[in-house]
Amino acid sequence: MPIESVNDFVVRFANVNGSGSASANELFARSVLRMGVPVSPRNIFPSNIQGLPTWYEVRVTEADHLGARGGVDLMVAMNPQTWDKDVASIEPGGYLFYDSTKPMPPSRFRADITVIGMPLTEICNREYSDPRQRQLFKNIIYVGALSALLNMDVNEIEKLIGEQFKSKEKLIAPNIHALHLGRDFALQNLKCPIGLQVRRADKVGDRIFIEGNSASALGAVYGGATVCAWYPITPSSSLAEAFSRHCARLRVDPETKENRFAIVQAEDEIAAVGMVIGAGWNGARAFTATSGPGISLMQEFLGLAYFAEIPSVIIDVQRGGPSTGMPTRTQQSDLLLCAYASHGDTKHVMLFPEDPAEAFDFTALSFDLAERLQTPIFVMLDLDIGMNHRLSRPLAWDDARRYDRGKVMTAAELEAGKDFGRYLDVDNDGIPFRTYPGTHPTRGSFFTRGTSRDRYARYTEEGGPYVDNMQRLLKKFETAKGLVPRPVRRNADKPGRFGIIYYGSTSPAMDEAHDMLIAQGIALDLLRVRGFPFHHDVAEFAGAHDAVFVVEQNRDAQLRTLLVNELNLDPAKILPVLQFDGTPITARFIARAIGDHLDSRKVVPLHKVVS
Amino acid sequence: MTYIVKPRFHHPALPKNALGYTHRDYEGSVSTLCAGCGHDSISAAIIQACFELNIEPHRVAKLSGIGCSSKTPTYFLGQSHGFNSVHGRMPSVMTGANLANRELIYLGVSGDGDTASIGLGQFAHLIRRGVNMTYIVENNGVYGLTKGQFSATADRGSKSKRGAINADSSIDLVAMALQLGATFVGRSFSGDKKQLVPLIMAAIEHKGAAFLDVISPCVAFNNHPGSTKSFDHVREHNEAVNRLDFISGRSPIAVDYEPGAVEIVEQHDGSKIALRKLDGDYDVHDRRGATNFLLERAAAGEIVTGLLYVEPDGEELHDNLKTVKKPLNTLGERELCPGSGALDKFNASLR
Ligand SMILES: Cc1ncc(C[n+]2csc(CCOP(=O)(O)OP(=O)(O)O)c2C)c(N)n1
Ligand code: SF4
Ligand SMILES: [Mg+2]
Numbered sequence: 001m002p003i004e005s006v007n008d009f010v011v012r013f014a015n016v017n018g019s020g021s022a023s024a025n026e027l028f029a030r031s032v033l034r035m036g037v038p039v040s041p042r043n044i045f046p047s048n049i050q051g052l053p054t055w056y057e058v059r060v061t062e063a064d065h066l067g068a069r070g071g072v073d074l075m076v077a078m079n080p081q082t083w084d085k086d087v088a089s090i091e092p093g094g095y096l097f098y099d100s101t102k103p104m105p106p107s108r109f110r111a112d113i114t115v116i117g118m119p120l121t122e123i124c125n126r127e128y129s130d131p132r133q134r135q136l137f138k139n140i141i142y143v144g145a146l147s148a149l150l151n152m153d154v155n156e157i158e159k160l161i162g163e164q165f166k167s168k169e170k171l172i173a174p175n176i177h178a179l180h181l182g183r184d185f186a187l188q189n190l191k192c193p194i195g196l197q198v199r200r201a202d203k204v205g206d207r208i209f210i211e212g213n214s215a216s217a218l219g220a221v222y223g224g225a226t227v228c229a230w231y232p233i234t235p236s237s238s239l240a241e242a243f244s245r246h247c248a249r250l251r252v253d254p255e256t257k258e259n260r261f262a263i264v265q266a267e268d269e270i271a272a273v274g275m276v277i278g279a280g281w282n283g284a285r286a287f288t289a290t291s292g293p294g295i296s297l298m299q300e301f302l303g304l305a306y307f308a309e310i311p312s313v314i315i316d317v318q319r320g321g322p323s324t325g326m327p328t329r330t331q332q333s334d335l336l337l338c339a340y341a342s343h344g345d346t347k348h349v350m351l352f353p354e355d356p357a358e359a360f361d362f363t364a365l366s367f368d369l370a371e372r373l374q375t376p377i378f379v380m381l382d383l384d385i386g387m388n389h390r391l392s393r394p395l396a397w398d399d400a401r402r403y404d405r406g407k408v409m410t411a412a413e414l415e416a417g418k419d420f421g422r423y424l425d426v427d428n429d430g431i432p433f434r435t436y437p438g439t440h441p442t443r444g445s446f447f448t449r450g451t452s453r454d455r456y457a458r459y460t461e462e463g464g465p466y467v468d469n470m471q472r473l474l475k476k477f478e479t480a481k482g483l484v485p486r487p488v489r490r491n492a493d494k495p496g497r498f499g500i501i502y503y504g505s506t507s508p509a510m511d512e513a514h515d516m517l518i519a520q521g522i523a524l525d526l527l528r529v530r531g532f533p534f535h536h537d538v539a540e541f542a543g544a545h546d547a548v549f550v551v552e553q554n555r556d557a558q559l560r561t562l563l564v565n566e567l568n569l570d571p572a573k574i575l576p577v578l579q580f581d582g583t584p585i586t587a588r589f590i591a592r593a594i595g596d597h598l599d600s601r602k603v604v605p606l607h608k609v610v611s
Numbered sequence: 612m613t614y615i616v617k618p619r620f621h622h623p624a625l626p627k628n629a630l631g632y633t634h635r636d637y638e639g640s641v642s643t644l645c646a647g648c649g650h651d652s653i654s655a656a657i658i659q660a661c662f663e664l665n666i667e668p669h670r671v672a673k674l675s676g677i678g679c680s681s682k683t684p685t686y687f688l689g690q691s692h693g694f695n696s697v698h699g700r701m702p703s704v705m706t707g708a709n710l711a712n713r714e715l716i717y718l719g720v721s722g723d724g725d726t727a728s729i730g731l732g733q734f735a736h737l738i739r740r741g742v743n744m745t746y747i748v749e750n751n752g753v754y755g756l757t758k759g760q761f762s763a764t765a766d767r768g769s770k771s772k773r774g775a776i777n778a779d780s781s782i783d784l785v786a787m788a789l790q791l792g793a794t795f796v797g798r799s800f801s802g803d804k805k806q807l808v809p810l811i812m813a814a815i816e817h818k819g820a821a822f823l824d825v826i827s828p829c830v831a832f833n834n835h836p837g838s839t840k841s842f843d844h845v846r847e848h849n850e851a852v853n854r855l856d857f858i859s860g861r862s863p864i865a866v867d868y869e870p871g872a873v874e875i876v877e878q879h880d881g882s883k884i885a886l887r888k889l890d891g892d893y894d895v896h897d898r899r900g901a902t903n904f905l906l907e908r909a910a911a912g913e914i915v916t917g918l919l920y921v922e923p924d925g926e927e928l929h930d931n932l933k934t935v936k937k938p939l940n941t942l943g944e945r946e947l948c949p950g951s952g953a954l955d956k957f958n959a960s961l962r
Contacts, residue, residue: 208961218957224947226939227710229703250949258935260946262710267736271703274696274733278707281694282672282715283940286707300697394958397951403944436940437672437692437708438715445669447685449695459685 002114003093004195007037007062009073011146011196014086016079017046017054024139025056027160028146029389032060033209034156036201040066040508042388042584047234047327053082062201066355066391067509068384068584074150074196076142083108095194097142097149116190118145123181137178144182151193153200154183208356208394212385213289215356215395216315217242219363220287221250224403225313227286228263229275231294234327235383236317239289240265269294273301273314280311281448283408283436285367287313292321292334295341302376303342304450306473309423309432311370311377311406314338315363318382320582329582330383332504333554338378339532339562345470349480350378350532354507355385356392358530362485364397371406373480374434382553384505384584407433414443422446422457423469430476477533484531487538490514492523499525499545500594501538503559505584506551512587513594520595524549532562539567542574549594551577553585629665637661637668639689643682649801649827649842650680650749654687656804657718657747660811661688664859671716672708676701676730679756680722680749680827688718699730702737702746706928709742712938713929716815717744724754727763727782734784738791738820743927745814745821748784749801751829752840759832770837783909785919788822789902794925795821796901797918800845801828809857809884810918816859816882819925826914850908852893852917856885878923886918895921 003009011028015021022043029041040059046052059069074095077086090096092112098104100117109115120141124134147154158176165171186192217239220228230240244263251260266272272288279286290298295316305312318334320326338350351366353359359381366377407427409420414435420443423432432455435444446457454465502510507528514526527541542548542563550560557576564571577593579585625633637658642651661668668690675681677698684693696704705719726734726748737746752765761769764784765777788796795817799807807825814821826845828834834841839848859882876884876895886895894900901920908915935942 204962206958206962208958210961218954222948222954224942224944226942226947227707229707250953251947253935256935257933259933260935260939260942262929262932262934262939264706264710264740264932266703267732270700271706271733271736274700274703275707275710277696278674278694278704278709279711279939280707281704282708282711284707284711286711301700304697395954397948397954399951401944403948435692436712438670438712441667441669442690445690445692447693447695450697451695 001093002095002195003073003091005073006197006199007060007201009060009196010069010071011058011060011074011076012072012086012089013056013076014079014082015054015056016081017052019078019139020136021054021078021139022056024143025058026389027140027157027164028143029058030160030209031147031152031157032058032198033204033391034160035153035198036204037062037198038064038066038203038391040068040391042068042384045328053079060198062203064203065508065512065587067507067512068586070586070588076146078142095196097145114194116149116194118142118185118190123185127181137174140175140178141182144179145186145190147179148183148186148192149190149194151197151199154179204391206394207391209389209391210356211238211387211389212353212356212359212381213239213317213387214242215392216353216359216363216379216381216386218246218395219360220313220367221246222360222397223285223364223367225285225287225367226261227275227279227284228261228288229266229272229286230288230290231266231269231272233269233291233294235319235387236289236291236294236315238387239315239317243289269297270301273298273312276312276314277301277305277310280305280370281437285311285313285371287315287367289315289317291317291319292337293324295334295337299342302348303344303346305376306342306346306348307344307450308448309374309434310448311374313363313366313370313377313379315379315381317386318380326582328383330505330584331553331580331582332380332382332506333558333580335380335554335558336556336561338380341376347477347533348376348378349373349484350380351484352380352503352530353385354504354528356390357395359385360395365485368404369480369483372404372431372483373476374406374431375476380504382505407431409433409435409439409444411440414440420444421455423453423472424455425472425475429479430472430474431479481533481535484533484535486535487530487541488528489537489541490526492525494523496523496525497546498598499527499541499548500551501527501529501541501548501559501563502551503529506553509585509587509590510551513590516587516591517594520591522595522598524594529559534563534566538563542567542569547573547575549575549577549597551585551590553579555580628662630667632662632668634658634662636690637688639684639686642686644679645831647830648679649751649829650683651686652801652804653747653749653807653825653827654683656807656811658687659804659808660815663808664812664815666716666815671718673718673720674701674705674708675720676722676725677756678722678725678754679829680720680751681725683749684720699725699728700733701725702730702733705744706737706740706742709744709928710934711940713743713934714938717742718815719744719746721746721748722755722762723748723750723752723764723784724762727784731763731782735787735791738788738793738822741792741794741820741925741927741931743819743929745811745817745823747811747823747825749827750784750824750840751827751833752838753829753833755829755832759829766839769839770835772832772835783905784822785824786902786905789898789905789920792820793822793920794819794922796920797822798824798826798914798916800826800849800916802842802846803849803916806851806854806916809855812857812859813855813878813882813884813918816857816878816880817921818879819922819927845914848912848914850913850915851889852904852915852919853889853895854887855918856887858883858885876921876923884918884921895919
């Protein structure tokens with residue numbers, strides 16, 4: 001039976017990298033959005049520019065399930081190289097759309113799917129003589145065909161094309177022509193619509209469609225970052241590039257045309273973080289964006305920033321490790337690397353945004369935290385959030401908000417005779433005062449070093465002052481618990497014995513899995529962790545349950561390790577739920593893993609008790 | 612060993628500079644280096660240069676890496692902020708600091724290990740970016756702090772204190788700085804205060820990346836026969852291309868060298884360097900010529916010292932980045948935060 005579904009299916013486009021398909025596929029996704037139906041698209045791309053396979057997956061989801069679902073209902077198979085795998089991945093009853101210009105033997109198809117052939121190449125060759133045009137318009141032609149097959153509102157697509165080429169008006173008419181070429185062919189020659197349909201709804205609201213990296217970069221602009229130093233690495237490069245674009249738009253002095261920012265493409269990540277530390281030491285808000293291999297290189301400097309107490313922001317857009325690992329796939333596998341970065345006893349603050357809106361909020365916040373706590377702050381993004389467009393609540397900024405520049409002693413305070421000890425814990429929160437270089441002619445200067453020193457920043461190798469300082473750093477970390485974003489808790493209707501802890505990009509899949517579990521009669525309490533060190537609420541949550549599942553996207557259960565280690569929890573009660581194959585975690589996986597586990601514990605679901 | 616504060620005793624008769632500061636005001640805490648270490652002489656020259664330039668000490672930011680040489684910023688300019696960063700990576704910290712506040716005077720002090728071995732990459736990029744600062748390498752050809760291993764500037768064939776012969780080619784940081792586009796390049800010797808002080812003064816006043824390689828014998832590990840960085844060796848093989856005098860833009864010019872042998876180089880801020888040429892053919896504005904000359908003299912076993920190259924109106928990193936004149940670290944919400952209106956517009960463009 002062919003799948004019948006309105007506003008709830010997955011379309012996957014299989015393309016060749018560099019064939020210009022990306023913008024056509026995005027046009028398709030946006031058109032669904034314009035019909036008021038939420039979508040969640042994902043790029044699956046190789047670490048290569050041209051010639052290798054790429055996939056673009058669009059989950060059409062009126063129910064607002066923005067996590068990856070798994071499985072494909074409609075495959076748009078445009079890459080002969082991956083044909084067999086693509087055909088095999090279609091759900092039973094699903095649909096295959098392909099270019100039928102060259103005949104294919106029946107053995108290459110499946111009997112349990114609906115096959116829709118359209119001679120795309122032939123149509124293009126007939127219509128266009130320029131090979132580049134043939135390639136580019138082929139993509140728009142299949143979007144036109146899909147609009148007919150899925151019963152979409154073609155006006156919305158036309159409007160989007162108009163907006164896209166607002167500044168290159170000459171391109172509008174040919175694109176619309178190609179769109180209709182495909183649509184008309186489909187309407188005349190194919191059975192339209194198929195069982196999958198997009199029907200106008202009202203479920204998008206005022207949400208925006210944005211990549212996490214762009215949102216995070218804008219958060220850095222709003223958060224007052226003036227220095228950005230970076231070294232290109234997937235999936236973080238587009239963050240620094242977005243910062244450049246946002247700054248060019250928002251940070252150029254209107255009169256002098258001079259820049260209120262400095263962006264340096266460093267020679268490597270060691271230099272990038274060194275520049276951030278130099279700028280932070282000198283009172284500017286500075287950040288770097290990188291991924292796991294970059295953090296590995298930064299280790300020595302991160303220890304310096306921790307020990308010498310220099311505000312710095314490191315945005316880690318995580319990818320599959322270890323080593324070069326899976327450079328274009330997503331993971332949450334840098335938690336331990338960042339939490340305890342560098343040699344000696346260190347602990348670092350981390351923030352875990354769940355989507356672009358939080359990527360914006362937390363990045364802006366990270367600069368306040370870095371200066372308040374005078375330490376590195378890690379913003380833990382990942383490829384899934386960073387490099388995919390995600391439907392997200394609009395970005396918001398309170399104009400009354402002021403930057404928290406932390407404890408900085410001014411020239412006036414020094415002049416008035418206020419005691420300045422760079423590492424003196426004056427407020428019993430572990431946070432000392434600092435001064436910017438050049439503040440006062442005779443007071444407040446000090447020597448910054450990674451070597452041990454006393455409370456007045458004087459070099460010492462004595463054990464006492466060293467221990468005193470290390471203990472103060474712990475106290476400061478304690479203070480951080482109250483400053484990082486609090487966890488978000490959602491309780492089941494009735495108090496239960498089990499809870500789930502999750503974080504970051506797992507959010508949408510977790511939400512959906514939660515619904516699936518409830519439908520099975522399993523109701524669990526949820527806690528989304530948003531910061532490290534863990535807020536007191538986290539320990540409280542763990543203590544209130546017999547067992548807690550920790551859902552994450554790495555092999556070694558890294559957040560679980562931190563929970564057990566930092567909160568002294570009984571490991572037997574903290575149960576890992578792990579997906580780490582590089583694809584974004586799915587609700588199906590989470591629900592099955594937790595369901596199976598509860599079965600094995602012979603937990604009788606609620607509905608079974610009732611019936 | 613911990614920290615020794617110098618007694619703050621001001622003799623009323625101590626000479627004062629135009630700002631009313633005495634020499635003492637430019638000193639730091641007492642050096643803990645070996646007695647006779649060349650690095651201490653360089654610290655003294657830095658103190659002298661800053662005193663004579665009438666620099667307000669707190670307007671200097673002094674940065675270093677790790678090594679005996681990198682410890683020296685503690686021993687001069689006690690009223691300046693200092694930053695002893697990590698081994699070989701001071702250049703990046705320097706770059707970031709400079710980006711944050713373009714108004715301070717930046718002074719980087721490093722060793723030959725710190726710069727030519729572990730830090731060669733960062734050094735190269737610092738210079739090629741044209742960061743406005745003075746970078747001094749206190750070059751002893753060894754790792755002093757880790758007890759005498761060869762560094763990358765040790766000459767091929769030179770002998771370590773333990774008798775080992777260095778078989779590797781040496782890196783000439785002056786040649787590198789020239790090739791990488793430094794706009795001020797000089798070399799001197801820690802034992803030659805007369806040459807060194809004006810060179811440091813001119814380097815500090817120079818706008819752009821100023822590099823000084825200062826040969827600085829390590830009395831503990833590199834001052835024996837067979838070492839090419841020993842006091843004796845350097846004295847015997849020193850080939851100075853010029854003697855210079857430095858005249859700050861702020862002080863009246865009084866040069867009394869014989870005309871013909873003297874060239875006045877005016878820097879961007881009006882300060883002037885008076886060069887008394889020892890070799891009539893040497894042209895301080897010829898980057899290629901300087902490189903050739905260095906190679907030629909090195910082949911003859913000579914160490915060329917003096918001001919080797921200067922481009923008085925060089926560009927620096929802030930020019931290239933077109934940053935605002937106001938230091939970035941003084942900008943606040945008003946200048947940095949575009950506000951909710953701009954954000955609403957941005958949101959609207961994403962629907
Ligand atoms: C990452 C790292 N590796 C090694 C060291 C050990 N170390 C300290 S100083 C130094 C060499 C310093 O040589 P140089 O820069 O020439 O300074 P000098 O002591 O000769 O003045 C080394 C290898 C270190 N501090 N950090
Ligand atoms: S070991 Fe050498 S470089 Fe270090 S302080 Fe002693 S003399 Fe100077
Ligand atoms: Mg050395």
